[in-house]
Amino acid sequence: MTRWGILAPGRIAHKFAQDLLHVPDAKLVAVASRDLIRAQEFAHQYGATYAYGSYEELLSCGELDAVYIASPHIGHYEHTLMCLRAGIAVLCEKPFAMNATQVAEMIDLARQKQVFLMEALWSRYMPTTLKALEIIESGAIGKVLGVKADFGFKAPYDVTKRTFNKSLGGGALLDIGIYPLFWSYLILGKPSQIKAQSVFGETSVDESTGMTLTYPGGTFAFLDCTFMAATRCEAYVYGEKGTICVHSRWHESKALTVEYPDGTSETHTFDRSTWGYQYEIEEVNACLKDNQLESKLWSLDDSINLMDLLDSVRHEIGLVY
Amino acid sequence: MTRWGILAPGRIAHKFAQDLLHVPDAKLVAVASRDLIRAQEFAHQYGATYAYGSYEELLSCGELDAVYIASPHIGHYEHTLMCLRAGIAVLCEKPFAMNATQVAEMIDLARQKQVFLMEALWSRYMPTTLKALEIIESGAIGKVLGVKADFGFKAPYDVTKRTFNKSLGGGALLDIGIYPLFWSYLILGKPSQIKAQSVFGETSVDESTGMTLTYPGGTFAFLDCTFMAATRCEAYVYGEKGTICVHSRWHESKALTVEYPDGTSETHTFDRSTWGYQYEIEEVNACLKDNQLESKLWSLDDSINLMDLLDSVRHEIGLVY
Numbered sequence: 001m002t003r004w005g006i007l008a009p010g011r012i013a014h015k016f017a018q019d020l021l022h023v024p025d026a027k028l029v030a031v032a033s034r035d036l037i038r039a040q041e042f043a044h045q046y047g048a049t050y051a052y053g054s055y056e057e058l059l060s061c062g063e064l065d066a067v068y069i070a071s072p073h074i075g076h077y078e079h080t081l082m083c084l085r086a087g088i089a090v091l092c093e094k095p096f097a098m099n100a101t102q103v104a105e106m107i108d109l110a111r112q113k114q115v116f117l118m119e120a121l122w123s124r125y126m127p128t129t130l131k132a133l134e135i136i137e138s139g140a141i142g143k144v145l146g147v148k149a150d151f152g153f154k155a156p157y158d159v160t161k162r163t164f165n166k167s168l169g170g171g172a173l174l175d176i177g178i179y180p181l182f183w184s185y186l187i188l189g190k191p192s193q194i195k196a197q198s199v200f201g202e203t204s205v206d207e208s209t210g211m212t213l214t215y216p217g218g219t220f221a222f223l224d225c226t227f228m229a230a231t232r233c234e235a236y237v238y239g240e241k242g243t244i245c246v247h248s249r250w251h252e253s254k255a256l257t258v259e260y261p262d263g264t265s266e267t268h269t270f271d272r273s274t275w276g277y278q279y280e281i282e283e284v285n286a287c288l289k290d291n292q293l294e295s296k297l298w299s300l301d302d303s304i305n306l307m308d309l310l311d312s313v314r315h316e317i318g319l320v321y
Numbered sequence: 322m323t324r325w326g327i328l329a330p331g332r333i334a335h336k337f338a339q340d341l342l343h344v345p346d347a348k349l350v351a352v353a354s355r356d357l358i359r360a361q362e363f364a365h366q367y368g369a370t371y372a373y374g375s376y377e378e379l380l381s382c383g384e385l386d387a388v389y390i391a392s393p394h395i396g397h398y399e400h401t402l403m404c405l406r407a408g409i410a411v412l413c414e415k416p417f418a419m420n421a422t423q424v425a426e427m428i429d430l431a432r433q434k435q436v437f438l439m440e441a442l443w444s445r446y447m448p449t450t451l452k453a454l455e456i457i458e459s460g461a462i463g464k465v466l467g468v469k470a471d472f473g474f475k476a477p478y479d480v481t482k483r484t485f486n487k488s489l490g491g492g493a494l495l496d497i498g499i500y501p502l503f504w505s506y507l508i509l510g511k512p513s514q515i516k517a518q519s520v521f522g523e524t525s526v527d528e529s530t531g532m533t534l535t536y537p538g539g540t541f542a543f544l545d546c547t548f549m550a551a552t553r554c555e556a557y558v559y560g561e562k563g564t565i566c567v568h569s570r571w572h573e574s575k576a577l578t579v580e581y582p583d584g585t586s587e588t589h590t591f592d593r594s595t596w597g598y599q600y601e602i603e604e605v606n607a608c609l610k611d612n613q614l615e616s617k618l619w620s621l622d623d624s625i626n627l628m629d630l631l632d633s634v635r636h637e638i639g640l641v642y
Contacts, residue, residue, distance in 0.1 A: 145549045195516040197533040210543035212518040212531035222531035224543045229559035238550035
């Protein structure tokens, strides 16, 4: 039984807590917010025993196996270090931190303290993602030639929220552009060259970012993200013998289709009644049970490589936090 | 009645000739190929009176109002100049020539000789394109924020054909990448910055090209093309109040949908039994009838601006013919 604590009970923490109820061998024990009332309400809603009015108090709980860090991007680094120092396993929301320097420090501490650490890149553990990799591995679509992926939605314009607020680490790239970049990295690894351009809004965050990546093996990734419009949100892998299309919205998808040049296709469906966070929770459970210090599906090296990509894109578009 | 001649009766000339049969006040009179037998067969098939075994002979026909130039890209410049010098109106396939220098020379000659000249950018005259512009103009989708468009198909690998043959002006950009670039130019005009990357094949043509463009008004275009895979081939315009999606394959589409943030949408359908070349033919007819020396829908300035974009992308990806 993994006893969970949640740090920062915002919107995504609610979804996480709801899905946690569906995971055997896991239960929510404690929640910490800077606002005690909020923590108490959250604890009451999901049956947690303890509610704390500060993040630091969470560490004193004494009954936690793992903490899920759901604070805004800019808090991930500090809150992860805090939990690791206390010897508590951490599942930290994406983006893992604000840059690769911070991520490296987090990883160093986890390894030094021999404490489990994992980025909550939930799409990695989705059945559609596992299936896509299985199909590629099987050779069904032949040699992979390239990928495409997008993520776009019309974000409400509210500068008090993270999305458009630069001081909170806002902008499309870190928030949602990380998904298409994750897809490119998962399928094609590290690129040899990245080019990118953004449109910046009044608050100086990137509202729309387009990226082209090329790879040593002669493959490509064409990616984009935007806060300004609901784009298709599909992810593709183009192979010599077929194309995989992960259905919209691909990062949390329930189905993918493999299309072949002869016009035939096959669709794989993975129904669920949850948001889809149980897969990453189950991965943490399995790792902790097996005394692994990191996930084999999304290792700490993967996390820092992805953050390197985000840093490179930020350099290309001229975005400095 | 516009009396047409066709120069180079290849695959696209067949489609053009088939659609020409549906246009009132237009008829095919002559066809010229470097292969007389081929010209004769084509003339017989479509009821043309004259068949010539060289392009030069076409000019001596004496009964032509306009010539449709359907030779490979690398012939467009020379063949257009040849017809213009003979005082015959020209509809020349896209890309208009191999670079902006050639296009400028073609335009200069047309203006000097006072002869009609138009790029056969057939998508410009499609009802879906006209409808998209009408919807934008109406304000229905509000301020335009950006566009996306792609064009990808799995091209048969045959180095004797233009597609993969660099000496014939092959590569995805000039062949099909011109369509997404056209879409960006039509909606957003000239960009302030272009970034692009390509994957080059064994024959040194660009097989896949991704492009990001940003504009003085703070808008974006994310575009791509590939010979390696059948991508969605959709074109989008993202506005503050809605999104226009031109259905696949958008460059020759019969429908578009306007999607609104409240989940409602409206689809406009334009059925036809033709390939869709009749619209550009009708535009030439109308211009000639009206003694216009260029189209108002796709002017010669538009053609050279589009070629400037293609040149800029080529510079970015390092493609030199």
